[in-house]
Amino acid sequence: MSDRLSHLKRLENESIHIIREVVSECRNPVFLYSIGKDSTVMLHLAMKAFYPSKPPFPLMHIDTTWKFREMITFRDETVKRLGLNLIVHTNEEGRRQNINPFDHGSFYTHTMKTEALKEAMRLHGFDAAFGGARRDEEKSRAKERVFSFRTVNQEWDPKNQRPEFWQNYNGRMHKGESMRVFPLSNWTELDIWHYIMLENLDIVPLYFAAERPAVIRDGSLIVADDERMRFLPGETPEMRLVRFRSLGCYPLTGAVDSDARSLAEIVAEMFVTRTSERGNRLIDRDEKDSMEKKKKEGYF
Amino acid sequence: MSAAMTAATSAAPSATASQETLGALEEFLARQERIGLLRFLTCGSVDDGKSTLIGRLRYDTKLIFDDQLAALERDSVKHGTVGDDIDFALLVDGLEAEREQGITIDVAYRFFTTDKRRFIVADTPGHEQYTRNMATGASNADLAIVLVDARQGVLTQTRRHSFIASLLGIRHVVLAINKIDLVGFSETRFNEIREEYVRSVRDLGFKSLTVIPISARFGDNVISTSERTAWYQGPSLLSHLETIDVDAEASVRPFRMPVQWVNRPNLDFRGYSGTIASGTVTPGDRVTVAASGRSSTVARIVTLDGDLPSASAGSAVTLTLEDQIDISRGDVLAVSGAPVAVTDAFDAQVVWLSEHKLFPGRSYIFKLGTRSVSGSITRIRHRIDVNTFEKTNAETLGVNDVAGVSVSLVAPIAMERFADSRDLGGFIVIDRLTNATVGVGMVETANQAPTNIVWHEMGVDKEARAALKGQRPATLWFTGLSGSGKSTIANILDRKLHALGRHTFILDGDNVRHGLNRDLGFSEADRVENIRRAAEAAKLMVDAGLIVIVSFISPYRADREAARERFEPGEFLEVFIDTSIDECRRRDPKGLYARADQGLIRNFTGVSAPYEAPLAPELQLTTTETAAEELAGRVVEELRRRAIIT
Numbered sequence A: 001m002s003d004r005l006s007h008l009k010r011l012e013n014e015s016i017h018i019i020r021e022v023v024s025e026c027r028n029p030v031f032l033y034s035i036g037k038d039s040t041v042m043l044h045l046a047m048k049a050f051y052p053s054k055p056p057f058p059l060m061h062i063d064t065t066w067k068f069r070e071m072i073t074f075r076d077e078t079v080k081r082l083g084l085n086l087i088v089h090t091n092e093e094g095r096r097q098n099i100n101p102f103d104h105g106s107f108y109t110h111t112m113k114t115e116a117l118k119e120a121m122r123l124h125g126f127d128a129a130f131g132g133a134r135r136d137e138e139k140s141r142a143k144e145r146v147f148s149f150r151t152v153n154q155e156w157d158p159k160n161q162r163p164e165f166w167q168n169y170n171g172r173m174h175k176g177e178s179m180r181v182f183p184l185s186n187w188t189e190l191d192i193w194h195y196i197m198l199e200n201l202d203i204v205p206l207y208f209a210a211e212r213p214a215v216i217r218d219g220s221l222i223v224a225d226d227e228r229m230r231f232l233p234g235e236t237p238e239m240r241l242v243r244f245r246s247l248g249c250y251p252l253t254g255a256v257d258s259d260a261r262s263l264a265e266i267v268a269e270m271f272v273t274r275t276s277e278r279g280n281r282l283i284d285r286d287e288k289d290s291m292e293k294k295k296k297e298g299y300f
Numbered sequence B: 001m002s003a004a005m006t007a008a009t010s011a012a013p014s015a016t017a018s019q020e021t022l023g024a025l026e027e028f029l030a031r032q033e034r035i036g037l038l039r040f041l042t043c044g045s046v047d048d049g050k051s052t053l054i055g056r057l058r059y060d061t062k063l064i065f066d067d068q069l070a071a072l073e074r075d076s077v078k079h080g081t082v083g084d085d086i087d088f089a090l091l092v093d094g095l096e097a098e099r100e101q102g103i104t105i106d107v108a109y110r111f112f113t114t115d116k117r118r119f120i121v122a123d124t125p126g127h128e129q130y131t132r133n134m135a136t137g138a139s140n141a142d143l144a145i146v147l148v149d150a151r152q153g154v155l156t157q158t159r160r161h162s163f164i165a166s167l168l169g170i171r172h173v174v175l176a177i178n179k180i181d182l183v184g185f186s187e188t189r190f191n192e193i194r195e196e197y198v199r200s201v202r203d204l205g206f207k208s209l210t211v212i213p214i215s216a217r218f219g220d221n222v223i224s225t226s227e228r229t230a231w232y233q234g235p236s237l238l239s240h241l242e243t244i245d246v247d248a249e250a251s252v253r254p255f256r257m258p259v260q261w262v263n264r265p266n267l268d269f270r271g272y273s274g275t276i277a278s279g280t281v282t283p284g285d286r287v288t289v290a291a292s293g294r295s296s297t298v299a300r301i302v303t304l305d306g307d308l309p310s311a312s313a314g315s316a317v318t319l320t321l322e323d324q325i326d327i328s329r330g331d332v333l334a335v336s337g338a339p340v341a342v343t344d345a346f347d348a349q350v351v352w353l354s355e356h357k358l359f360p361g362r363s364y365i366f367k368l369g370t371r372s373v374s375g376s377i378t379r380i381r382h383r384i385d386v387n388t389f390e391k392t393n394a395e396t397l398g399v400n401d402v403a404g405v406s407v408s409l410v411a412p413i414a415m416e417r418f419a420d421s422r423d424l425g426g427f428i429v430i431d432r433l434t435n436a437t438v439g440v441g442m443v444e445t446a447n448q449a450p451t452n453i454v455w456h457e458m459g460v461d462k463e464a465r466a467a468l469k470g471q472r473p474a475t476l477w478f479t480g481l482s483g484s485g486k487s488t489i490a491n492i493l494d495r496k497l498h499a500l501g502r503h504t505f506i507l508d509g510d511n512v513r514h515g516l517n518r519d520l521g522f523s524e525a526d527r528v529e530n531i532r533r534a535a536e537a538a539k540l541m542v543d544a545g546l547i548v549i550v551s552f553i554s555p556y557r558a559d560r561e562a563a564r565e566r567f568e569p570g571e572f573l574e575v576f577i578d579t580s581i582d583e584c585r586r587r588d589p590k591g592l593y594a595r596a597d598q599g600l601i602r603n604f605t606g607v608s609a610p611y612e613a614p615l616a617p618e619l620q621l622t623t624t625e626t627a628a629e630e631l632a633g634r635v636v637e638e639l640r641r642r643a644i645i646t
Helices: A007-025 A037-050 A069-082 A092-096 A101-124 A189-199 A263-272 A290-297 B002-010 B019-034 B050-060 B066-079 B096-101 B128-139 B156-167 B187-200 B237-243 B462-469 B486-499 B509-514 B524-543 B557-565 B581-587 B592-597 B628-641
Strands: A029-032 A059-062 A086-089 A128-130 A147-150 A178-181 A210-217 A220-223 A238-243 A254-257 B036-044 B108-113 B117-123 B143-149 B172-178 B208-213 B256-258 B261-266 B269-275 B286-289 B295-302 B316-321 B332-335 B341-352 B363-368 B371-384 B402-415 B426-430 B437-447 B474-479 B504-508 B547-551 B572-578 B619-622
Touching (some): A007 A128, A007 A189, A007 B036, A007 B261, A029 A101, A069 A086, A092 A101, A101 A290, A189 B019, A220 A238, A220 A254, A263 B019, B050 B108, B050 B143, B050 B237, B117 B237, B128 B156, B143 B187, B156 B187, B156 B341, B172 B187, B172 B237, B208 B237, B341 B371, B363 B402, B363 B557, B371 B557, B402 B437, B474 B524, B474 B557, B486 B504, B486 B547, B504 B524, B509 B524, B524 B547, B524 B557, B619 B628
Parallel strands (some): A029 A059, A029 A128, A059 A086, A128 A178, B036 B117, B036 B143, B143 B172, B172 B208, B474 B547, B474 B572
Antiparallel strands (some): A147 A178, A210 A220, A210 A238, A238 A254, B108 B117, B256 B332, B269 B316, B286 B295, B286 B332, B341 B402, B363 B426, B371 B402, B426 B437
């Protein structure tokens, strides 16, 4: 490896290598597309990896039905523009029972994200799923392999991971077992933004500051994205200039006060704002080790 | 939790970016765009302060966010080991079990950046038990920081980790003599440890070794040099990391690219996608496919951003060639005139990673570059004592053992010495049944085939010999417990085939042990060799055109699979003589079970050693329901169905 390639170029090369390796080693991979900035970068890398071919796998979005509307619009436009195949999967049993973020807390995440993902993997017989997680995001992710083995029950065993060497990945598994693969493992939040700037990539407008109807709840700024939003007594939404550092289900995703309307301003803000990006995610905070626990159960 | 939330909202408001800030930012990003990347690992024994050092580096380079700090302060009170101070180690240990036990189990990756370089740090575990995770972290690092506790000095783990770092290709080492504050910043102590370490690693081939006295806890000589060690004239740790040149010279070696994926969007385009392992490629260059020797000229270097005028080591590209030649995943493209070795036999160093022992002769999958191929370690040349680096003899390898071995593959593949190429000289060893990564290896010498044994081309081939006998040659591999009825059925079958005018032979486990295998016992290693010899003998007989009945207990699946691989497809039929252990014990024709039960026979299959039943045998014969005569008849029918006999 040459020090003479810039670090972003090295990261790009490494990610492309990983993506190609999955396609060669796994029988039926799927690209988990979550619409956010990391997915955007990962999708761009997949386009690069196979050009002039199209990526030889479908995209899949696990739709909890509570995503921001702008995310869904962006998703559909992106897929159309790139001419890719998209699978949208929702846990129908959860939808029938009206499992929602207001009444069901962590059970909602478990049902509509973890269980939905496991169900979709089984249903389509996928043996590998690309995810846009980065090691700098969270403590348990810092420990995870690039090719992360999952048992037949799609569980992660953090204490018994396969050793992994150089760029030589072991993608072998038995029927029913699977891999979660993280091509962006070694990217940081700054790398992602820097790369989006350099490659001039479109992102969901929610990342940019705009006047949005928000309430402060448990110390987080929650934006009411549609009429299903439930306000607590005393809560009245007021228009605030806010943006999002990370995107998820709108009732659980905190915004930050910001007037950053361009990529350069977003990056500038990162240097001033000394808060980690998942700090605004209510789902990560419900208990300690919560990400590790969810991952063991099969969450990304 | 409340601290985290306060931070989330209070830090956010009005981060207005002024024109001035944006200007400074552009400058910063322009610089960041050009800076390189250094990957390093921290290693050493437990409690030498690896995690603390990384926490300190990141804290002092201002990359710890406020909310993580708040969470950290809470954790420090709960689990911390340094009183009221922040315990930096807790910042890096990521798993629940790790924080509870206060140890690092698996490698964690951390990131920080300065104006001069981006850093990816692998924080590796110190316990011997987790050596394979340390090796994982070492494999992608350019430099190792080996920590020692100034009070303890050089320990076994210090040597072990230095050795493994060197094996996996690390050429630059920093010996960080930590906790120097606890020995009163003593220069004498520093020199003692330095001399001992330098002596113990002098044969490991490091290109650079820098020794720095530090206190990770208080920051001495971490970011800047400390007045408390005025006698130390060298650089601070960070400034050394920012400036050391670790360029592996991969770009000045000849061009090689393992093909990852054949890119065929339509009939008009055929490209070969891969990551360049070494050298530079330019359109117009002549390249040769290593295994086939076919050559062509590079037409284009295709990327989404347009064609490139050239590409070099580390770049993930797609090449097109002027001519249509047969190339697939696993092939290696090399510049014509500097060919890559292509061989099925090589010597390597391996680190064994599995609790299941390595036995010479057992079949594994070897993945090297983009190629996976079956093979076995034929010989353990020596095991290396990681403490003294002395070479000793060994018949098997256990977890964390390091050894020099000879490897034999079922097909030749392109490779280079690991010293010349990490990508084409490093391989992993995969267990055929569990798919686990059980070993990692580094090619020392690729033995260009043919070496000392010249393959003798026979004028009369196998087909000709078999045709004369009016049959197709085959091996019928009978496996089953002792007393299951293997020999009985084999003898009836042999008689039936003989009566039909077929040319057969029986290799019986007991009989072969009286001659060919009389030097072997019943340990797992000897059982592996026992089966290997039987398979090779059967193979020679098949080459002679015979139908061979091999009647061996052969308890291990991996060994039967290894036997199968020696034959052409369709030549090897696994026949499972399925008799329960209770029934075998009841029959006990030779009185062996009775003796095994009394403890008079060690390693007796089914009693004190395992039997792994076949998962998908070509034939399964259940002896409790059907007579041996009829079962033998079934085998004859199967041979007819497969047109082995007519």
